Amino acid sequence: MSMLLEVKELSASYGASRVLQGISFGVEEGSITVLLGANGAGKTTTLRALTGMVRTAGSIRLRGKELCGLNTESIAQLGVAHVPDGRGTFLGLTVEENLQLGAYSRKDKPGVTKDIAQVYELFPRLGERRGQQAGTLSGGEQQMLAISRALMMKPTLLLLDEPSFGIAPLIVKEIFELLKQINREQKVSILLVEQNAAMTLAMSNYAYLLEIGRIVISGPSREIRENEAIRKSYLGS
Numbered sequence: 473m474s475m476l477l478e479v480k481e482l483s484a485s486y487g488a489s490r491v492l493q494g495i496s497f498g499v500e501e502g503s504i505t506v507l508l509g510a511n512g513a514g515k516t517t518t519l520r521a522l523t524g525m526v527r528t529a530g531s532i533r534l535r536g537k538e539l540c541g542l543n544t545e546s547i548a549q550l551g552v553a554h555v556p557d558g559r560g561t562f563l564g565l566t567v568e569e570n571l572q573l574g575a576y577s578r579k580d581k582p583g584v585t586k587d588i589a590q591v592y593e594l595f596p597r598l599g600e601r602r603g604q605q606a607g608t609l610s611g612g613e614q615q616m617l618a619i620s621r622a623l624m625m626k627p628t629l630l631l632l633d634e635p636s637f638g639i640a641p642l643i644v645k646e647i648f649e650l651l652k653q654i655n656r657e658q659k660v661s662i663l664l665v666e667q668n669a670a671m672t673l674a675m676s677n678y679a680y681l682l683e684i685g686r687i688v689i690s691g692p693s694r695e696i697r698e699n700e701a702i703r704k705s706y707l708g709s
Contacts, residue, residue: 476501476661477522477629482530484514484521491517493685494530499629499678504655504662506672506693508707509682515665516557518682519631522663523547523554534629549577553627557634559618563607567598570606570617574624584624591620594650612643619647623654630654633665644668648675669707673697 477499484492592599681689
């Protein structure tokens with residue numbers, strides 16, 4: 473597989489506080505890649521850096537195009553969709569209105585209508601609640617909506633920040649199975665930030681472990697999952 477995203481010597485800061493210390497990693501076309509690490513390791517900041525939300529230095533290339541220096545909207549238009557921690561749905565709008573907002577920059581109205589129908593096929597619960605305000609949905613349903621709204625952008629790269637947070641285990645399993653289906657059928661590459669190491673290593677192709685703003689371990693997910701020393705030292709299992 474060719475490399476979709478190439479990140480080299482990426483640093484990111486909030487004011488005078490430097491969070492990322494020059495990290496380098498990549499996401500292969502068609503893959504699911506995971507960033508693991510404890511709270512404060514820099515996982516969320518990495519996703520924010522990729523989408524132009526924090527001050528950065530270094531290089532971020534999507535299919536060879538430099539993203540550093542671009543604003544968030546321009547990066548989204550190039551095919552990067554970000555589902556942030558906390559989901560970010562518009563709670564006062566209905567499910568369908570949220571989906572339409574996800575496609576706000578698209579001009580192909582028939583395509584938008586078709587993709588909304590595809591979302592309801594993928595997430596039947598959302599179809600049942602299409603006229604319901606997002607704020608009245610369960611946590612799992614809101615996460616499904618956040619993912620679906622991102623898919624309405626027709627992304628090539630989907631960034632997900634802690635999609636399992638605050639959701640019942642059975643719903644988490646369902647969402648992760650759907651993410652694998654989206655990756656497989658819609659050919660969307662995924663970069664996933666998670667603390668649920670066991671589940672994400674089982675579903676992903678490649679993994680990076682962050683510690684205090686640095687990548688300390690990287691490799692195929694299967695190798696990391698099977699390495700007892702890594703599991704005990706870094707993953708708590």
